Amino acid sequence: MHTESTSTDLTRRGLLGGLTVGAGALAVGGLTASATRAEAATLQGDLPARVDVVVVGGGLSGLVAARRVAAAGRSVLVLEARDRVGGRVLNHTLRSGAVIESGGAFVGPTQDHLLRLARELGVRTFKEYAVGDNVYVSGDRRTRYQGTVPPDPLLLPDAAQLITRINEMSKDVPVDAPWAAPRAAEWDAMTFHDWVSHTSVNPDVRNLLLSYLQPTFGSDGRDMSLLFLLWYIAASGNETHPGTFERSSDTSGGAQDSRFVGGSGLIPQRLARRLGDVVALDAAVRRIEQRTDRVLVTSDRGTVRADRVVVAVPPATALAVDWFPLLPPKRLQLLQRMPMGQLMKADAVYETPFWRADGLTGMGVSDHGAVRVCFDNSPADASVGVLLAFVGGSTWERYGGLSLADRRAAVLEGFAEVVGPRALRPVEYVEHDWTHERWTMGGPVAVLGTGTTTSFGRWIRQPFRRVHWAGTETSTYWSGYMDGAVRAGDRAAREVLERL
Numbered sequence: 312m313h314t315e316s317t318s319t320d321l322t323r324r325g326l327l328g329g330l331t332v333g334a335g336a337l338a339v340g341g342l343t344a345s346a347t348r349a350e351a352a353t354l355q356g357d358l359p360a361r362v363d364v365v366v367v368g369g370g371l372s373g374l375v376a377a378r379r380v381a382a383a384g385r386s387v388l389v390l391e392a393r394d395r396v397g398g399r400v401l402n403h404t405l406r407s408g409a410v411i412e413s414g415g416a417f418v419g420p421t422q423d424h425l426l427r428l429a430r431e432l433g434v435r436t437f438k439e440y441a442v443g444d445n446v447y448v449s450g451d452r453r454t455r456y457q458g459t460v461p462p463d464p465l466l467l468p469d470a471a472q473l474i475t476r477i478n479e480m481s482k483d484v485p486v487d488a489p490w491a492a493p494r495a496a497e498w499d500a501m502t503f504h505d506w507v508s509h510t511s512v513n514p515d516v517r518n519l520l521l522s523y524l525q526p527t528f529g530s531d532g533r534d535m536s537l538l539f540l541l542w543y544i545a546a547s548g549n550e551t552h553p554g555t556f557e558r559s560s561d562t563s564g565g566a567q568d569s570r571f572v573g574g575s576g577l578i579p580q581r582l583a584r585r586l587g588d589v590v591a592l593d594a595a596v597r598r599i600e601q602r603t604d605r606v607l608v609t610s611d612r613g614t615v616r617a618d619r620v621v622v623a624v625p626p627a628t629a630l631a632v633d634w635f636p637l638l639p640p641k642r643l644q645l646l647q648r649m650p651m652g653q654l655m656k657a658d659a660v661y662e663t664p665f666w667r668a669d670g671l672t673g674m675g676v677s678d679h680g681a682v683r684v685c686f687d688n689s690p691a692d693a694s695v696g697v698l699l700a701f702v703g704g705s706t707w708e709r710y711g712g713l714s715l716a717d718r719r720a721a722v723l724e725g726f727a728e729v730v731g732p733r734a735l736r737p738v739e740y741v742e743h744d745w746t747h748e749r750w751t752m753g754g755p756v757a758v759l760g761t762g763t764t765t766s767f768g769r770w771i772r773q774p775f776r777r778v779h780w781a782g783t784e785t786s787t788y789w790s791g792y793m794d795g796a797v798r799a800g801d802r803a804a805r806e807v808l809e810r811l
């Protein structure tokens with residue numbers, strides 16, 4: 312009865328039809344993935360021949376870097392491959408007109424750089440709905456609970472002990488130099504999965520952990536080294552509040568504490584609007600050539616000469632640039648060992664957030680199926696009810712390749728197990744698979760396997776002659792998150808300004 316929309320289809324349509332994603336979105340009746348192009352007064356016509364700083368990538372990190380460079384009175388140009396700004400931050404307008412996010416959405420305490428930026432841009436936050444009980448689904452058992460860990464008596468002691476150990480061990484990992492942790496070599500030689508297998512008595516704990524790992528990394532424990540996981544936890548804080556597992560995983564008081572009124576997409580949109588005609592869209596950078604006294608950056612819209620360059624793109628797309636001279640071998644090895652996770656968001660829309668009347672938060676954790684974790688993703692005014700599932704890692708491997716109809720059925724079944732059978736009848740269903748995105752190549756973040764951090768990690772922020780590195784993956788706090796992107800953009804801009 313209802314026409315379903317998928318951003319995946321829109322992306323494919325765009326690529327195959329020679330249309331951009333935005334144009335593809337508009338072509339199917341206003342199910343627009345983003346209105347960013349219209350909102351931002353971007354650079355039309357020819358690129359300038361020369362600027363002080365070229366920023367490659369108009370995601371949060373690149374835009375923040377450009378803003379700081381411009382504020383220092385230096386000329387700057389942002390070259391963005393897509394026809395929109397924001398990268399992994401992308402608003403999606405539902406049929407009702409309500410806005411949800413296809414990418415980064417949640418924000419929490421200690422993500423102060425992002426919160427400050429949002430305040431400055433007039434983007435308000437609201438608390439993620441957390442009144443009532445969460446639901447834990449194990450087999451055909453459904454249990455209501457409150458707090459971080461589902462109350463499975465068989466799992467709880469093990470899970471609690473694991474979390475305590477993770478918190479303790481992560482204290483030994485310096486956020487700016489995880490390779491220098493006293494036990495770095497040992498922790499980087501094993502996967503997180505292997506460590507959990509050795510540490511916990513109950514093998515089902517590994518399965519439970521997927522509900523945290525898959526939305527957070529788009530990956531399973533087998534894909535990341537223990538050291539990487541511990542560093543990520545250590546980085547889930549700020550200079551005065553050490554990172555903890557709880558802050559990384561929790562709703563209230565954690566990384567899922569709040570969302571942005573009108574969608575996080577407003578932040579890059581407003582940043583770009585303020586930057587104005589120094590942002591060039593449809594300008595994929597293809598080649599970066601460093602000469603002794605300058606850098607030549609060649610994009611789909613022409614070549615620009617710069618004194619310095621900030622590269623603020625996901626590692627996988629940085630590798631696709633034609634580098635001259637070639638990147639230093641260790642940087643090259645690092646980038647080749649930074650694959651993106653696999654993640655899609657699936658949202659079902661209802662006339663109301665009906666689960667709230669049943670005393671449910673809408674947050675659920677399951678040990679099976681397409682919905683390993685879900686959240687109430689309704690807009691601030693609850694004008695519609697929205698349930699959000701993260702389909703990541705091995706769950707994405709299983710469900711990502713199904714037909715839309717089969718995956719939709721599996722997702723709705725998962726929602727129904729959490730909030731009841733009314734979830735089977737949404738008025739709209741939307742999904743966005745980031746593995747289909749040419750300029751991101753997965754999501755939400757790059758994930759480092761065994762050996763990478765200790766062998767090549769120290770190259771992460773090392774400038775390459777006149778080229779400096781931004782992007783959330785280079786942040787020391789909240790790497791992988793929007794806050795990390797903002798921090799990294801500011802840091803890279805400071806580096807560049809010191810050298811101009």
Ligand SMILES: Cc1cc2nc3c(=O)[nH]c(=O)nc-3n(C[C@H](O)[C@H](O)[C@H](O)COP(=O)(O)OP(=O)(O)OC[C@H]3O[C@@H](n4cnc5c(N)ncnc54)[C@H](O)[C@@H]3O)c2cc1C
Binds near residue numbers: 367370373413416628
């Ligand atoms: C599904 C999903 C859910 C997420 N949930 C959250 C969340 O709830 N909270 C949170 O804080 N974070 C979340 N994140 C992560 C967050 O969105 C990212 O950490 C952040 O947006 C990264 O910003 P960035 O600027 O570093 O990179 P990006 O956003 O990836 O920006 C890079 C930009 O570079 C452009 N680009 C790439 N290659 C080139 C090239 N060759 N030339 C020119 N331009 C190029 C891209 O088009 C893009 O615009 C999520 C991400 C995803 C995908």
